[in-house]
Amino acid sequence: MSTSYSLTRFPRCLTVFGIVTLFMSGCSTTAKNTTSASTLSSEPTDAAIERYIRAHPEVIEQSLxxxxxxxxxxxxxxxxxxxKTKQDELLHDPLSPVSGNLKGEITVVEFYDYxxxxxxxxxxxxxxLQKVDPRVRVVYKDFPILGEPSELAAKAALASQSQGKHQAFHEALLASHADMTKESILKIAEKTGLNAKRLEADMADPKWKGVIAKNRAL
Structure with a gap:
């Protein structure tokens, strides 16, 4: 598919470097260019540049x-x-949930928002993937970017680890089309066998906010 470029998208006044580059590029095609050096030097700079761009629009496309x-x-x-520098944080953070083969030779790191x-x-x-390939180990990185409800769901998922039901809860949250209010999150938790009151208390632990901040920094 061809791409067209409008001259109005480029500033009328280019930097000195840009001007020199354009004129140097034009030197190799002097024989083909009907505009003489004397004519270029007598014209206003911006007009000369515009003439060159109109004659050679491919220069803009190539530069882009x-x-x-x-x-x-x-x-x-x-x-x-x-x-290389953050491999341990990606693969071996003790606060990041892990599923599949915990000693698997293939590790998948998943960043997500519920x-x-x-x-x-x-x-x-x-x-x-975890069912069909016993070599796979999955590390979950909560990465809430869609507002406070997303962060609330992330904290709940992280907190569910203390009850040993993160995987089921994680899958249920992703399968849900609820608004991710605290009430809807706790209802999903109950359906997956979690103690909702305990989960609500565990969600308040400030360490989960720290885990999310670390994930965002990766």
């Missing part, structure tokens, strides 16, 4: 593609560094 490729490469490099539609759709696949 190169900039995007550079950003992607930098992002991948940052991810590699993060995986109100996220995509997370809800992906949940059955993660559960199925």
């Amino acid at each position: 593609q190169e900039m995007e490729a550079k950003r992607e490469a930098e992002q991948k490099e940052r991810q590699k560094v993060a995986l 109100r996220c539609g995509f997370c809800k759709r992906a949940a059955p696949a993660v559960t199925e």
Whole structure:
């Protein structure tokens, strides 16, 4: 699919570096360019640049593609560094719930929000993966980004570990379409066999807020 670019999207006044770059790029095509150097030097700078862009719009597209490729490469490099420097936090945080084969040779780290539609759709696949591949170990990272109800659900899920029913509760929360109020969360908890009163008390522990903050920093 071709991409068109409007001149109105670019500033009328480019930086000196940009001007020099454009003119240097044009040097290689002097033979093809009917505009002489003397004409360029006599015209206002912004008009000359506009003429060049109109004559060579592919320069803009190429520059944008190169900039995007550079950003992607930098992002991948940052991810590699993060995986090395924060590996213990990702894989072995004692406060992060774990399921599947606890000594499995393959570890999946899942970040999610209990109100996220995509997370809800992906949940059955993660559960199925643990059933079909005994090598898989899943580390759950609560990552609430959709408001206070999401954070409340995350605290409840983390607190459910003390009753040994995190996995069932986690799956029930992701399967639910409730608004994630405290009342709806506690009802889901009761249906999965949790002691709702105990869970409510455990949710108030400030350490869960710290766990969520650490997950967000990863």
